[in-house]
Amino acid sequence: xxxxxxIPAALSVPEGENLVLNCSFTDxxxxxxxxxxxxxxxxxxxLLLIQSSQRExxxxxxxxxxxxxxxxSTLYIAASQPGDSATYLCAVFRTSxxxxxxxxxxxxxxxx
Amino acid sequence: DAxxxxxxxxxxxxxxxxxxxxxxxxxxxxxxxxxxxxMMRGLELLIYFNNNVPIxxxxxxxxxxxxxxxxxxxxxxxxxxxEPRDSAVYFCASSTERSYGYTFGSGTRLTVV
Numbered sequence: 001x002x003x004x005x006x007i008p009a010a011l012s013v014p015e016g017e018n019l020v021l022n023c024s025f026t027d028x029x030x031x032x033x034x035x036x037x038x039x040x041x042x043x044x045x046x047l048l049l050i051q052s053s054q055r056e057x058x059x060x061x062x063x064x065x066x067x068x069x070x071x072x073s074t075l076y077i078a079a080s081q082p083g084d085s086a087t088y089l090c091a092v093f094r095t096s097x098x099x100x101x102x103x104x105x106x107x108x109x110x111x112x
Numbered sequence: 113d114a115x116x117x118x119x120x121x122x123x124x125x126x127x128x129x130x131x132x133x134x135x136x137x138x139x140x141x142x143x144x145x146x147x148x149x150x151m152m153r154g155l156e157l158l159i160y161f162n163n164n165v166p167i168x169x170x171x172x173x174x175x176x177x178x179x180x181x182x183x184x185x186x187x188x189x190x191x192x193x194x195e196p197r198d199s200a201v202y203f204c205a206s207s208t209e210r211s212y213g214y215t216f217g218s219g220t221r222l223t224v225v
Contacts, residue, residue, distance in 0.1 A: 038137045043203060043216060049213040089155070091214070099168055100145075100214070102155040 002027040004103040006091050012109040017080050021106045023073040023090035032093040033073050035064050037086045038105070044089065048075070080110045116217035118204050124223045130192040133220045137206030145214070146168055146179055146189050147203040160194070161187065194224045 003026045013019050023033070031052050036044040048057040048064040050073070056065040063076040073090055089105040117136040125131050136172040137144045142150045145160040172179070176195070181187040191198055205216045 032213065036214075036216075041221075044205075044214075044216040046213055046215065099157050099160065099171075104154050 002030075002092060002094055002101045004101050006088075006090060006103040006106050008106060009104065010107040012111060013021075013080055014082060014111050015082060017110075018076070018078050019080055019108070021075040021077070021088050021108070023075070023103050025071045025073075025092045025101075026064060027094060028034075028068045028071050029091050030068060030094055033064075033066050034091045034093070034100075035062075035073075035075050036089045036091060038089060039086045047088075077108075080108075082110045082112050084108060084110050115202055116206050116215050118202075118217035118220050121218065122221045122223075124225065125194055127195055127224055128193045129224075130190065131194045131198075131203075131224075133189040133191075133202050133222070135187045135189070135204030135217060137187070137204070138215055139185065141206035141208045141215070142184070143207045143209075145189050145205040145207075146187070147205065148200045149203060149219070150200045158189070158202075176217060191222075193205060194222075196224045198222060199211060199224050 005024045007022045008060045035047040036050045037047050038044050050057050050066040060065050061078040066073045087105040087107045116225040121136045142163050146171045148157050148158055149155045158171045159179045160167055161181045177191055179189045201221050203216050203219045205214045207214050
């Protein structure tokens with residue numbers, strides 16, 4: 001059974017710092033991995049999608065990598081800003097036709 | 113495209129009442145998902161549809177919950193009768209083939225008193 005964990009559960013950093021969020025999954029036979037951001041009381045906004053044939057994706061200050069063999073993905077945020085404060089969730093697609101498993105999320109707070 | 117549209121945004125109802133949540137997926141998306149999010153359990157998949165057909169409803173908590181997708185542009189999630197433990201945020205998401213990931217709606221915050 002696929003299990004997804006995220007470390008740390010919460011993180012507080014000063015503005016300007018670079019940071020890394022971690023996502024681990026137990027079954028390496030995954031199809032895609034997607035990172036989301038959720039602001040309090042809001043829905044989920046897709047940040048980056050890494051397809052099975054890819055190892056990383058970049059968007060602006062965000063970079064996500066995927067290592068299927070070790071069952072890990074990292075989300076790197078460069079030069080963090082207070083507006084980055086939110087909960088970040090990773091979601092693992094085991095196959096193209098199976099349900100998606102979400103991690104519990106990392107709550108990020110960037111202090112001005 | 114306006115994205116995935118859910119209504120209502122907030123719903124407060126009394127225990128025992130019927131609740132209907134609505135979702136309009138992105139046009140052209142052939143997968144639709146209903147999720148429930150709580151502090152205790154995080155995001156849980158309730159049911160998903162492919163081409164309007166329910167594929168996996170194993171996450172539906174009990175018979176009080178039902179979901180329909182009468183056409184490609186509309187789905188409902190119904191709870192009858194509602195109970196306080198059903199209080200949560202319910203999200204709808206849609207996608208076209210899985211390689212393109214998910215798009216979520218803004219959610220419906222349900223409070224059953």
